[in-house]
Amino acid sequence: xxxxxxxxxxxxxxxxxxxxxxxxxxxxxxxxxxxxxxxxxxxxxxxxxxxxxxxxxxxxxxxxxxxxxxxxxxxxxxxxxxxxxxxxxxxxxxxxxxxxxxxxxxxxxxxxxxxxxxxxxxxxxxxxxxxxxxxxxxxxxxxxxxxxxxxxxxxxxxxxxxxxxxxxxxxxxxxxxxxxxxxxxxxxxxxxxxxxxxxxxxxxxxxxxxxxxxxxxxxxxxxxxxxxxxxxxxxxxxxxxxxxxxxxxxxxxxxxxxxxxxxxxxxx
Amino acid sequence: xxxxxxxxxxxxxxxxxxxxxxxxxxxxxxxxxxxxxxxxxxxxxxxxxxxxxxxxxxxxxxxxxxxxxxxxxxxxxxxxxxxxxxxxxxxxxxxxxxxxxxxxxxxxxxxxxxxxxxxxxxxxxxxxxxxxxxxxxxxxxxxxxxxxxxxxxxxxxxxxxxxxxxxxxxxxxxxxxxxxxxxxxxxxxxxxxxxxxxxxxxxxxxxxxxxxxxxxxxxxxxxxxxxxxxxxxxxxxxxxxxxxxxxxxxxxxxxxxxxxxxx
Numbered sequence: 001x002x003x004x005x006x007x008x009x010x011x012x013x014x015x016x017x018x019x020x021x022x023x024x025x026x027x028x029x030x031x032x033x034x035x036x037x038x039x040x041x042x043x044x045x046x047x048x049x050x051x052x053x054x055x056x057x058x059x060x061x062x063x064x065x066x067x068x069x070x071x072x073x074x075x076x077x078x079x080x081x082x083x084x085x086x087x088x089x090x091x092x093x094x095x096x097x098x099x100x101x102x103x104x105x106x107x108x109x110x111x112x113x114x115x116x117x118x119x120x121x122x123x124x125x126x127x128x129x130x131x132x133x134x135x136x137x138x139x140x141x142x143x144x145x146x147x148x149x150x151x152x153x154x155x156x157x158x159x160x161x162x163x164x165x166x167x168x169x170x171x172x173x174x175x176x177x178x179x180x181x182x183x184x185x186x187x188x189x190x191x192x193x194x195x196x197x198x199x200x201x202x203x204x205x206x207x208x209x210x211x212x213x214x215x216x217x218x219x220x221x222x223x224x225x226x227x228x229x230x231x232x233x234x235x236x237x238x239x240x241x242x243x244x245x246x247x248x249x250x251x252x253x254x255x256x257x258x259x260x261x262x263x264x265x266x267x268x
Numbered sequence: 269x270x271x272x273x274x275x276x277x278x279x280x281x282x283x284x285x286x287x288x289x290x291x292x293x294x295x296x297x298x299x300x301x302x303x304x305x306x307x308x309x310x311x312x313x314x315x316x317x318x319x320x321x322x323x324x325x326x327x328x329x330x331x332x333x334x335x336x337x338x339x340x341x342x343x344x345x346x347x348x349x350x351x352x353x354x355x356x357x358x359x360x361x362x363x364x365x366x367x368x369x370x371x372x373x374x375x376x377x378x379x380x381x382x383x384x385x386x387x388x389x390x391x392x393x394x395x396x397x398x399x400x401x402x403x404x405x406x407x408x409x410x411x412x413x414x415x416x417x418x419x420x421x422x423x424x425x426x427x428x429x430x431x432x433x434x435x436x437x438x439x440x441x442x443x444x445x446x447x448x449x450x451x452x453x454x455x456x457x458x459x460x461x462x463x464x465x466x467x468x469x470x471x472x473x474x475x476x477x478x479x480x481x482x483x484x485x486x487x488x489x490x491x492x493x494x495x496x497x498x499x500x501x502x503x504x505x506x507x508x509x510x511x512x513x514x515x516x517x518x519x520x521x522x523x524x525x526x527x528x529x530x531x
Contacts, residue, residue: 058398078406086404096399098391110403113410158403168402 009198015064037199039209042219088166089159095151097143104139129157149180169201173208311414319380320422331430335437356456359438368431369472377515381484385511388488389504423477
């Protein structure tokens with residue numbers, strides 16, 4: 001590994017992913033530096049969640065390579081993957097909290113499974129993390145009693161309970177009102193500064209992305225269109241990037257013959 | 269047209285072979301994890317409560333009425349031959365060898381098997397299983413092992429309750445209502461039921477417990493890749509129905525097989 005790779009927490013090289021016969025990601029390259037917030041942005045079906053799941057080792061790539069915290073994860077056994085995953089936190093789109101467990105039990109789950117801490121210490125850590133996400137006093141509620149924003153914040157508290165250096169978010173502001181969404185964005189930025197975390201956020205919310213990102217990668221139909229700072233992305237001349245930023249519908253040209261073939265189902 | 273049918277048939281055969289292979293690997297992995305300590309005793313107890321404790325009432329009612337029906341039918345058939353003294357023997361053997369394990373298993377499929385499949389399916393659908401994996405927690409150890417242990421422990425216990433309650437149901441109808449003597453009811457049972465019959469019932473209930481939990485957990489866990497599965501509420505409903513149907517058929521078929529081998 002070269003010297004300048006040391007600060008690269010994630011390195012994705014020539015990544016290709018398929019769902020069945022369909023190619024979702026085409027030779028994707030991406031690096032995430034230590035201590036930055038990288039936002040992966042794109043429209044629906046652009047492949048951003050597939051990219052995230054592949055980085056987490058939940059999907060197997062067809063080809064290409066992923067280095068996560070200096071570990072090459074593509075060829076690893078399941079057991080070795082579980083070991084690496086203990087070093088990072090993930091906040092899923094819907095929270096993915098266990099409905100049969102209280103907020104406290106959900107947050108303490110990684111501690112119960114991976115440490116031998118006594119209950120008192122775990123309780124203190126749980127209260128501390130709830131304090132960070134502004135949910136003090138909610139530890140005994142069940143997930144069904146929480147709003148969408150609260151669920152995401154509890155999921156965040158669970159993701160940071162082991163003090164990870166790397167944090168992943170899947171659509172953190174999806175389905176939230178603008179105020180709650182802005183609060184969550186602030187929280188993400190605060191976490192990065194206070195805990196010196198490297199954060200990867202997958203989102204299609206432009207405002208949210210511009211608020212939190214150090215760098216942005218724009219995906220479109222499985223291809224990386226651009227990776228750069230917020231200003232670089234805003235000033236990018238690529239049409240598809242501008243379509244996304246200006247919320248313009250795609251204007252794919254289809255000739256009449258091709259259109260008829262599609263309608264009648266004849267030919268490719 | 270014919271080509272399409274052949275293609276469809278081929279695809280179904282490939283799917284069947286793949287699913288069977290996956291089920292085999294899944295079971296082997298679960299059994300290996302079961303034999304690898306340490307285990308969370310609390311989780312196992314919670315699952316025993318869910319599979320066993322919460323099924324007790326339904327097992328008591330099913331056992332009671334099964335014993336009552338057996339005694340009623342048996343009494344009327346035996347009366348024609350003047351052999352009502354054999355009622356205890358007929359009820360005891362029927363329950364311990366056959367009806368106890370089978371009906372208990374069918375009740376557990378309906379109550380706990382379907383619930384476990386739906387629970388795991390929803391966990392898969394709502395990314396809870398992915399979340400477990402991302403926390404570095406092996407879902408097989410966390411979700412499957414306690415359920416496998418619980419089913420193997422709970423089924424024989426429930427079968428025992430079913431048998432005892434069924435015998436009492438038979439007593440109620442045969443002795444109390446029909447007037448068969450209490451002595452001949454229990455003596456007949458004592459004379460005809462021996463340890464091998466109890467063993468047969470026990471082996472059946474253990475194997476049924478394993479089969480039920482294997483099918484239910486497999487279908488729920490692999491909701492997203494099974495042909496019957498897919499995403500959303502419809503997928504969960506389909507795999508749950510599949511679990512109940514498949515488990516019931518497998519239980520009845522394996523009941524015959526075990527009987528053939530052990531009798």
